[in-house]
Amino acid sequence: MTDLEDLYREIILDHYRSPRNSGELETPPAHRAEGFNPLCGDEIVVYLLVADDGTIADIKIGGQGCSISQSSASMMSAAVKGKTVAQVRDLMKSFKGLMSIAADGAELAEPSPSEIRELGDLAALRGVVKFPTRIKCATLSWNTLDQALAELDA
Amino acid sequence: MTKAPDFAALKKDFPILHTERNGRPLVFLDSAASSQRPTQVLDAMDWMYNHAYANVHRGVYGLAEAATNAYESARLKVARFIGSPDSSEVIFTKNATEALNLVARSWGGANLGDGDAIVLTTMEHHANIVPWQMMAAERGFEIRWIPLGENGQLDLTDLDVLLDGAKMLSVTSMSNVLGTITPLDRLISAAHAAGAKVCIDACQSVPHMRTRVDEMGADFVAFSGHKMLGPTGIGVLWGRHELLEEMPPFLGGGGMISNVTTEGFMPDAVPSKFEAGTPPIVEAVGLGAAIDYLEAIGMDHIRQHEIELTSYALRTLSERLGQAITIHGLSEPAQRGGVMSITLDGVHAHDVSQVLDGYAVAVRPGHHCAKPLMRELGVNATARASFYLYNDTSDVDVLADALIEAHRFFAT
Numbered sequence: 001m002t003d004l005e006d007l008y009r010e011i012i013l014d015h016y017r018s019p020r021n022s023g024e025l026e027t028p029p030a031h032r033a034e035g036f037n038p039l040c041g042d043e044i045v046v047y048l049l050v051a052d053d054g055t056i057a058d059i060k061i062g063g064q065g066c067s068i069s070q071s072s073a074s075m076m077s078a079a080v081k082g083k084t085v086a087q088v089r090d091l092m093k094s095f096k097g098l099m100s101i102a103a104d105g106a107e108l109a110e111p112s113p114s115e116i117r118e119l120g121d122l123a124a125l126r127g128v129v130k131f132p133t134r135i136k137c138a139t140l141s142w143n144t145l146d147q148a149l150a151e152l153d154a
Numbered sequence: 155m156t157k158a159p160d161f162a163a164l165k166k167d168f169p170i171l172h173t174e175r176n177g178r179p180l181v182f183l184d185s186a187a188s189s190q191r192p193t194q195v196l197d198a199m200d201w202m203y204n205h206a207y208a209n210v211h212r213g214v215y216g217l218a219e220a221a222t223n224a225y226e227s228a229r230l231k232v233a234r235f236i237g238s239p240d241s242s243e244v245i246f247t248k249n250a251t252e253a254l255n256l257v258a259r260s261w262g263g264a265n266l267g268d269g270d271a272i273v274l275t276t277m278e279h280h281a282n283i284v285p286w287q288m289m290a291a292e293r294g295f296e297i298r299w300i301p302l303g304e305n306g307q308l309d310l311t312d313l314d315v316l317l318d319g320a321k322m323l324s325v326t327s328m329s330n331v332l333g334t335i336t337p338l339d340r341l342i343s344a345a346h347a348a349g350a351k352v353c354i355d356a357c358q359s360v361p362h363m364r365t366r367v368d369e370m371g372a373d374f375v376a377f378s379g380h381k382m383l384g385p386t387g388i389g390v391l392w393g394r395h396e397l398l399e400e401m402p403p404f405l406g407g408g409g410m411i412s413n414v415t416t417e418g419f420m421p422d423a424v425p426s427k428f429e430a431g432t433p434p435i436v437e438a439v440g441l442g443a444a445i446d447y448l449e450a451i452g453m454d455h456i457r458q459h460e461i462e463l464t465s466y467a468l469r470t471l472s473e474r475l476g477q478a479i480t481i482h483g484l485s486e487p488a489q490r491g492g493v494m495s496i497t498l499d500g501v502h503a504h505d506v507s508q509v510l511d512g513y514a515v516a517v518r519p520g521h522h523c524a525k526p527l528m529r530e531l532g533v534n535a536t537a538r539a540s541f542y543l544y545n546d547t548s549d550v551d552v553l554a555d556a557l558i559e560a561h562r563f564f565a566t
């Protein structure tokens with residue numbers, strides 16, 4: 001597999017071409033957060049609806065961006081729906097871990113089977129780490145979700 | 155015009171253009187962001203560090219005098235290159251951004267307050283927007299905007315209304331996104347008729363076409379060395395002597411004073427007044443060498459070469475990519491610089507640039523520090539290819555091949 005094919009895996013292109021959970025939610029009750037990638041002008045809007053029991057009842061994604069930021073947002077939305085806020089924070093931690101390990105230039109070990117299961121489609125984004133400028137694209141939606149979650153606590 | 159040089163032969167002066175990326179020869183199409191530099195520039199800088207280096211304007215020993223002479227003769231070269239009869243009108247800065255901040259803070263600080271207005275265009279680089287916005291936030295003056303019209307040109311319908319009562323028009327000479335050459339004659343005379351001063355962000359034009367500040371009629375002109383074969387860390391602000399005289403200093407420190415006591419300081423004369431601290435000495439000498447190189451080729455030949463290349467690129471890309479490509483801006487090569495912003499149908503600029511990198515083609519994706527313009531164009535990001543004297547038609551051919559591949563990869 002070439003680096004490019006590794007970066008743009010089929011599953012990524014699929015999420016890019018048919019993004020899951022795209023749209024808007026009414027605010028309130030949903031929370032809205034906006035994230036920018038100052039490098040390229042990409043913009044992600046996350047709408048987050050949390051149920052009384054602390055699970056993510058619904059999530060919608062708006063904005064525009066490249067295949068990496070759009071597919072990452074789409075995969076994220078699918079991954080967090082129905083999870084508790086605590087579970088989402090765990091997932092965010094392992095995803096950011098996946099992205100930042102290689103930001104230090106270290107070779108990335110193959111993720112363990114349990115990690116792969118946990119990350120699901122998101123694991124396909126690990127090819128991004130070979131292209132350091134694209135890591136910001138992949139983490140944009142997660143940082144925006146992080147802001148939305150912070151608003152919940154506020 | 156003197157005889158046109160052999161542009162193909164110039165490439166040997168740029169070692170980096172003979173390197174490979176991803177196993178392919180580098181195709182460098184990002185000179186609008188920063189150009190490459192020839193060995194002549196590097197050698198001049200090297201020579202100074204090895205043979206003639208000391209701090210300037212201080213020591214009385216021979217070496218310090220030699221360094222001061224080298225630094226000051228770079229100033230003379232810049233003055234001659236841009237047609238300034240008085241070299242004290244040339245102020246060395248870190249880059250164009252600093253030069254524009256100098257104008258906004260020093261001239262703006264002395265002249266703009268509550269109830270005043272300035273005029274910018276939505277085509278500006280952030281470097282010619284944010285310094286004014288920062289001052290406006292402090293001083294409470296109004297910023298008015300000349301909007302974008304058809305074909306990537308400014309809409310000057312309301313020019314006189316916008317300029318009415320304004321104290322400054324600060325405008326680009328060439329868009330770093332669209333390559334549009336702005337109608338400076340008309341803008342400058344309208345601004346002066348309205349009593350406004352004019353500041354030109356000439357970052358994209360000075361490297362590529364003849365510049366004559368004595369004919370242009372502007373009050374300030376800013377540009378960067380690194381976009382014109384010079385090193386990073388050096389920029390130029392040219393300003394009218396009488397304006398520079400009246401303006402307060404920008405940064406304070408050594409080199410910019412004539413006297414300091416515990417009670418206060420007296421600023422030095424121009425240009426020293428605006429050159430606080432140890433200046434970019436060797437960078438100035440490098441810029442001087444870059445000017446020598448450009449003058450040996452001739453700015454009119456460089457402009458002609460880029461018009462021909464732009465014309466070839468517009469034709470080739472439209473023919474080979476058809477409906478799949480949008481090239482923003484003017485379609486007439488003589489009215490634009492060698493900068494083209496591209497969108498590929500169904501492919502984001504970031505992804506375009508990534509695939510192009512696989513072909514060792516260096517273009518820039520993004521908003522190009524011109525977000526207000528991108529908003530008017532209705533796009534988030536473009537991929538920008540830009541040419542300089544060392545590019546040729548084979549670079550355009552590789553660009554076309556790579557764009558076709560990017561389109562095939564994503565859009566089918």
Ligand SMILES: Cc1ncc(COP(=O)(O)O)c(C=O)c1O
Nearest residue numbers: 249250251279281330355357378
């Ligand atoms: C039109 C224009 N203005 C200003 C700048 C800022 O130049 P610098 O970053 O060298 O200060 C640039 C370059 O990026 C530019 O293209």
